[in-house]
Amino acid sequence: MSQQPGNSGATEEYDVVVIGAGVSGMYALHHLRQMGLSVRVYDGATDVGGTWWYNRYPGARVDGPGSPFYCYTFSDELMQEWDWEETQSEQSAVLEYLEHVADRFDLRRDIQFATWVKDARYDEAAQRWTVETDTGVRASARHLICAVGALSTTNMPDIPGIHDFAGECYHTGSWPHEPVSFEGKRVAVIGTGSSGIQAIPEIAKEAAHVTVLQRTPQFAFPAGNRALTPEDLADARENWEAIREKMYANMGGFPHDGSKGSALDDTPEERRALYESLWQRGGFHFFLDLYSDIAISEEANASLADFVRDKIREIVHDPETARKLLPDHYVICKRPILEDGYFEAYNRDNVTLVDLREDPIERFTPNSVITQSGEHPIDMLVLATGFDAISGTMLRLNPKGRGGVSLGERWQDRFHNYLGMTVAGFPNLFMIHGPGSPGVFYNMPLGAERQMDWIGHCIQHLQDRGMGAVEPTTDSEDAWANEVSAIAGATLFPKTDSWWTGANIPGKPRYFSAYLGGDIYYQRISDIAKDYAGFVFEPVQDADEANAS
Numbered sequence: 001m002s003q004q005p006g007n008s009g010a011t012e013e014y015d016v017v018v019i020g021a022g023v024s025g026m027y028a029l030h031h032l033r034q035m036g037l038s039v040r041v042y043d044g045a046t047d048v049g050g051t052w053w054y055n056r057y058p059g060a061r062v063d064g065p066g067s068p069f070y071c072y073t074f075s076d077e078l079m080q081e082w083d084w085e086e087t088q089s090e091q092s093a094v095l096e097y098l099e100h101v102a103d104r105f106d107l108r109r110d111i112q113f114a115t116w117v118k119d120a121r122y123d124e125a126a127q128r129w130t131v132e133t134d135t136g137v138r139a140s141a142r143h144l145i146c147a148v149g150a151l152s153t154t155n156m157p158d159i160p161g162i163h164d165f166a167g168e169c170y171h172t173g174s175w176p177h178e179p180v181s182f183e184g185k186r187v188a189v190i191g192t193g194s195s196g197i198q199a200i201p202e203i204a205k206e207a208a209h210v211t212v213l214q215r216t217p218q219f220a221f222p223a224g225n226r227a228l229t230p231e232d233l234a235d236a237r238e239n240w241e242a243i244r245e246k247m248y249a250n251m252g253g254f255p256h257d258g259s260k261g262s263a264l265d266d267t268p269e270e271r272r273a274l275y276e277s278l279w280q281r282g283g284f285h286f287f288l289d290l291y292s293d294i295a296i297s298e299e300a301n302a303s304l305a306d307f308v309r310d311k312i313r314e315i316v317h318d319p320e321t322a323r324k325l326l327p328d329h330y331v332i333c334k335r336p337i338l339e340d341g342y343f344e345a346y347n348r349d350n351v352t353l354v355d356l357r358e359d360p361i362e363r364f365t366p367n368s369v370i371t372q373s374g375e376h377p378i379d380m381l382v383l384a385t386g387f388d389a390i391s392g393t394m395l396r397l398n399p400k401g402r403g404g405v406s407l408g409e410r411w412q413d414r415f416h417n418y419l420g421m422t423v424a425g426f427p428n429l430f431m432i433h434g435p436g437s438p439g440v441f442y443n444m445p446l447g448a449e450r451q452m453d454w455i456g457h458c459i460q461h462l463q464d465r466g467m468g469a470v471e472p473t474t475d476s477e478d479a480w481a482n483e484v485s486a487i488a489g490a491t492l493f494p495k496t497d498s499w500w501t502g503a504n505i506p507g508k509p510r511y512f513s514a515y516l517g518g519d520i521y522y523q524r525i526s527d528i529a530k531d532y533a534g535f536v537f538e539p540v541q542d543a544d545e546a547n548a549s
């Protein structure tokens with residue numbers, strides 16, 4: 001294996017460089033070490049955790065199926081020893097878990113924190129990647145694994161005068177580490193996606209006034225958060241093997257048996273009864289125990305959308321505010337949102353809703369936001385405006401592949417990839433949770449493990465055969481794109497504007513890029529790994545000879 005000099009100034013040599021020390025990069029490091037490879041991880045953050053290191057806003061919690069199943073599955077001991085406290089663990093609890101994982105597997109010694117990778121270039125002669133960081137490190141590795149996050153590049157809104165605003169201004173996705181006080185302050189929040197809907201009720205409890213600047217009304221479902229009992233934890237531990245099997249077999253990587261049949265086979269009364277029972281129970285069960293055609297049939301979708309709109313009208317006292325909160329897109333075709341007191345917050349005297357579709361922002365001043373209807377004086381601005389999701393952080397890294405061609409050039413019209421992990425012209429580069437993979441449509445720690453296991457297998461295959469480089473063909477990329485589109489095309493997802501379709505970022509290719517097949521994806525990539533169909537392997541080149549010629 002390669003040497004690891006680690007001396008500053010000289011180029012450091014590794015088998016693998018991993019970018020990112022969130023859930024994915026941490027597992028990548030552990031797995032690659034188990035393979036006996038030398039690995040260096042870089043992260044711009046000052047410690048492990050990625051998403052859970054950055055998103056410290058009030059109300060930030062797991063908003064998937066929840067604990068204890070938002071976790072790693074690779075270590076039985078880890079599962080047995082960790083005590084989760086709530087079903088929807090708060091940010092600090094997930095971060096604590098990840099810090100424990102870093103300690104337990106001694107990960108930090110191979111991670112360089114507070115270090116941004118500002119350049120990554122493929123050297124065709126050496127068949128290696130060279131990365132350069134903002135701290136002056138230069139490192140070379142055979143393989144580059146980009147665990148850069150599907151939700152890690154914040155989306156900053158471009159609104160006239162926003163930079164003139166002189167008060168405190170925070171983005172939920174890069175929240176300060178010091179406590180933020182809302183006491184006595186007039187706070188404006190832009191954005192009512194998952195983060196805004198988690199944060200607004202918490203901010204409203206403390207602030208003098210909250211003005212919610214809503215661009216799109218949302219369907220949101222009760223989070224149903226509750227304390228995990230000793231029985232819950234004992235049950236999860238005793239049945240862990242069976243639960244893990246279930247997670248592997250489930251479409252979204254969750255320990256669930258799957259959904260009911262078609263909504264259209266039930267009467268309207270039966271449908272309402274199911275929706276009501278799920279609403280009362282709360283949590284991600286709403287989506288997991290739901291009819292299987294809610295995101296496929298317009299009629300099925302409308303039945304659930306009507307139910308939620310009725311709930312909003314019931315909860316929100318002021319009919320005019322309730323009207324503004326009624327969403328009109330296909331339900332669950334934007335990221336399903338779990339809420340805890342969001343709609344109730346509008347019954348407070350200190351919360352005002354501004355519907356930007358009727359009353360758009362004209363500009364910010366140093367101490368206010370001016371909408372068409374008038375001026376709203378504010379002391380603080382909270383940007384809950386989400387992320388340049390899925391592809392944004394890869395494009396920010398913008399690696400340069402064969403012939404110096406950048407990813408930005410290759411991804412101008414769409415995010416060309418094969419299996420959501422590799423890109424033609426970028427040999428030995430692998431993405432975790434990239435476009436073309438299930439990514440954000442899957443229990444993400446489990447998805448990271450399964451993709452990383454595949455990548456490890458591919459690296460091993462390359463080494464065993466004495467090969468120096470592997471990359472997909474453009475034909476296999478095109479076939480994969482067709483497969484991804486065909487699956488998505490059978491649903492209502494591509495017909496709905498969302499960050500899944502790039503609609504929140506001006507100029508971004510507008511299409512649905514995630515592989516919606518869930519567990520089928522893992523079957524597909526495992527089948528492909530039998531002979532690596534669609535990939536080209538290149539023998540190890542003698543770098544000296546190649547340089548001389």
Ligand SMILES: Cc1cc2nc3c(=O)[nH]c(=O)nc-3n(C[C@H](O)[C@H](O)[C@H](O)COP(=O)(O)OP(=O)(O)OC[C@H]3O[C@@H](n4cnc5c(N)ncnc54)[C@H](O)[C@@H]3O)c2cc1C
Pocket residue numbers: 019020021022023024025042043044045049050051052055060061062063064065066070115116117118147148149150151152195393397432433442443444445448
């Ligand atoms: C509030 C919130 C709640 C969520 N809840 C759930 C949930 O319930 N279930 C679920 O499955 N998912 C959830 N997610 C998605 C979450 O992002 C993933 O579950 C998971 O944490 C992603 O891990 P990751 O390691 O792939 O990426 P990240 O955690 O985003 O880590 C990427 C890391 O890469 C680093 N990085 C990027 N580019 C560079 C560079 N050029 N140089 C150096 N470092 C770089 C970043 O600093 C970051 O630390 C949630 C996300 C948010 C924001």
